[in-house]
Amino acid sequence: MEYVRPKALGEALDALAAFDDPTPLAGGTDLMVEVNLNHRRPDVVVSLRSLDELRRWDDTWIGAGVTFARLEGADDPALAQLARTVGSPQIRAAATLGGNLGTASPAADSLPFLAAADAHVVLKSTAGERRLRWDEFFVGPKQTVRRPDELIVGVELPSRPERQAFAKVGVRQAMVISMVSCCVLRDPSGPTRVALGSVGPTVLRATDAEEVASQAARLTDTDLDEFQRRVSAEVRPITDHRSTAEYRRHAAGVVARRALERCLR
């Protein structure tokens, strides 16, 4: 195995361009699980450990190297809430946002927030920069349009409302992969965005449900019932070892409604 640890972003991009099938290594919490299980044997590892450029974070930008431990302190309530549910303290200390996007699991907990916020993923290579909206970046379960020579440098966050909630359903409190996850962002005057994870091949937006929720500043119980019904109708879950499609469909409506209710309080 070849191991390189570039000291600067440009050097990292050069390394990614120079090798045939390079594997970036951030926190290792996905990659090393696969290595330990003998599922993956990278020939060339490009370590991101020394790239301070990837750790930059402000209101409109989160660098790929920002860990979930840091994101626990986010000003965005939904971002802080989701960060707190990732793995355990040991996992959050290492796991990065860039790794979450790189793996692109349908259950990745950062995705509902990024989708609801209409975030753009920024990729860099020696050939230049690509700025892709979340739905252009994720194309299937664990599939993205990132080329092997590209590095995820971070995500751009457009302005978003302060009323936010994240909720996830799993079998216990800590160290649990989502069976359903949901983020709601709501402007007090009405406009509402709802994104759900683990209930489709990639994270998805429940646009029919958004329509009901967005119509008014005050929502009645009938509106909330309809919102819940539409979320359940719109998701595209499968049955796997973690849950059944039926349960996920039901739970998606319930958690989305609860998240919305939290935004209304």
Added chain:
Amino acid sequence: MIVQLTVNGEDRHAEVAGWESLLWVLREQLGLTGTKGACEQGECGSCSVILDGEVVCSCLVMAADADGADVTTVEGLGTPEDLHPVQEAFVAEGAVQCGYCTPGLVVAAAHLLETNRRPEPDQIREALSGNLCRCTGYGAVLRAIEAAREAM
């Protein structure tokens, strides 16, 4: 490649082929068998060490990537003659049964008390949420950490 580390304050080095974990280096190359391996998937926390100031699962750290790092293992916290307050409290409270999870719990607890002198019971639970024990249950462990908090 050769990996250079500071382990428990001493300069150490190990020869690795590439994909090995820090856990493997500590146990198999450096003879520090206090750190345990069980799941090697980040789930159990028995391999917890302090790496550059943070508690991480050493099974998920690629050894090559730990080159130049500062590592504290359970061996670096106390000695049999001079136990760390957390170790002493674990003994006093009987928070150990088979002992397999104990080094990881002790490392996580010691780091918690280092970074937060007065953790609330909820914060203690949260700090230990990445460490699984199959034997004792967590009651005695929580009591031990509360006792250590008072002693430190």
